[in-house]
Amino acid sequence: MEVGLLMLAGGIAAGAFGSILGLGGGLLIVPLLTLGFGLPLREAVGVSLVCVIVTSSASAGVYLQRRQANLRLGMVLELFTAAGAVIGGAVAFLIDERLLAALFALLLIYVAVTMLQGLRKPAEEPATDDETPPHAHLAGESGVDPGAERDGRTKKDGPTELDGGFVAGLGGPGYEVTRLPAAALGSVGAGIASALLGIGGGLIKVPLMHLVLGVPLRVATATSNLMIGITASASAIVYLIRGGIDAYVAGPTAIGVFVGASLGSRLGHRVGQRGLRVLFVLVLVYTAIEMVRRAAGIA
Amino acid sequence: MTSSRRAEALEPALEPALEPALARVLQAGTYLSVGLVAVGSVLLIAGGGSPLAGGPALALSRLPADLLALRPEGFLWLGILGIVLTPALRVATALLGFWRRGERAMAGVAVLILAVVAAGVVSGLLAG
Numbered sequence: 001m002e003v004g005l006l007m008l009a010g011g012i013a014a015g016a017f018g019s020i021l022g023l024g025g026g027l028l029i030v031p032l033l034t035l036g037f038g039l040p041l042r043e044a045v046g047v048s049l050v051c052v053i054v055t056s057s058a059s060a061g062v063y064l065q066r067r068q069a070n071l072r073l074g075m076v077l078e079l080f081t082a083a084g085a086v087i088g089g090a091v092a093f094l095i096d097e098r099l100l101a102a103l104f105a106l107l108l109i110y111v112a113v114t115m116l117q118g119l120r121k122p123a124e125e126p127a128t129d130d131e132t133p134p135h136a137h138l139a140g141e142s143g144v145d146p147g148a149e150r151d152g153r154t155k156k157d158g159p160t161e162l163d164g165g166f167v168a169g170l171g172g173p174g175y176e177v178t179r180l181p182a183a184a185l186g187s188v189g190a191g192i193a194s195a196l197l198g199i200g201g202g203l204i205k206v207p208l209m210h211l212v213l214g215v216p217l218r219v220a221t222a223t224s225n226l227m228i229g230i231t232a233s234a235s236a237i238v239y240l241i242r243g244g245i246d247a248y249v250a251g252p253t254a255i256g257v258f259v260g261a262s263l264g265s266r267l268g269h270r271v272g273q274r275g276l277r278v279l280f281v282l283v284l285v286y287t288a289i290e291m292v293r294r295a296a297g298i299a
Numbered sequence: 300m301t302s303s304r305r306a307e308a309l310e311p312a313l314e315p316a317l318e319p320a321l322a323r324v325l326q327a328g329t330y331l332s333v334g335l336v337a338v339g340s341v342l343l344i345a346g347g348g349s350p351l352a353g354g355p356a357l358a359l360s361r362l363p364a365d366l367l368a369l370r371p372e373g374f375l376w377l378g379i380l381g382i383v384l385t386p387a388l389r390v391a392t393a394l395l396g397f398w399r400r401g402e403r404a405m406a407g408v409a410v411l412i413l414a415v416v417a418a419g420v421v422s423g424l425l426a427g
Contacts, residue, residue: 004344007350008344038351050382050383053382053385054333056386057382061323061329071317075390075409075412076408079412079415082412086418086422089419090422090426169402169405230390233387235419237383238419238426240357240383241423243356246350246353246354247354247375247379248348250336250379251339251343252343252344258333
């Protein structure tokens, strides 16, 4: 019973931490399960994917309701992230776990460096991190112009494919989408990374949409969140069929992450971000070292 | 643009927005699935079982019996399946919506996404 409760508590902590810092739960679940509970890395990735889908689906629902996510662009790109995820899901069972640990360590170091750079700036946009805070509606993080509240019909939307070409229909109010092939290629990479490391892949998708496609940051963040669900789902299916997900571990952990993300979105604005980020960077560095030790066969 | 083409282009604007319907699918699917997983987790933890003992593999044929017998694995697997399939259900709903609006290219994209997910199932089955 104690282990189950500890797993639940760990999930709550990971979900809350991730939600407050705008990182989602994926980045923390894998180290929690491998370093904290001694699970094989591949199994931890499978469980993490389930947790990522839970938080993504809940928050993507909110973003869709607010009409903040670009549904058409998201669906075009998720075709490529899903393809990458299926490839990654198959590759994950072929490569050595030590290589996976090394890749995960690289990811952690990258996020730690990004967060350190963010500490130097007065106000960091959460979208440059991994996933956006789940259940953002509870956090009061609107990001939507009240005047943009829709009347439930499509009249005020951006162009559709019927208004003049397929790519033109992927833009939104005030912006057009450019360099779609490059973004499609990057999306395949995001899908592979998601499947190999058990993360949502927002770390890649948000900059891709913002910097390559020219999508506004808030729209890119919301759209990335929408895409995460089907991306993680495509690889989770491969893990599920190949016995890479343990229901006994996934259950308490996913519930913990769901509850933690809800709590985090409520408490986020009351917690000092700077101190928390410093603490998180330390956790990331420690975890990265442990992952490197595992990759080297020392741990 | 001809008048008939303009009329065709304006027609989808009269359709209800897709996003709220997709949001409902995602939220209903998530809360229902999380509820099932929560029941399974409570049964597991209250029954003194350890998550590290290694849960039984997914067996669809055993699912109804496990649920009727209130075994944790029944609720856990049904909930996990719901979680994993909810995004695909969202894509299927979008497919219907785009088709009704006459956005054939977007409907095609949705079909391709579902085909990729199906490829994942086939790849898993072949390798497993």
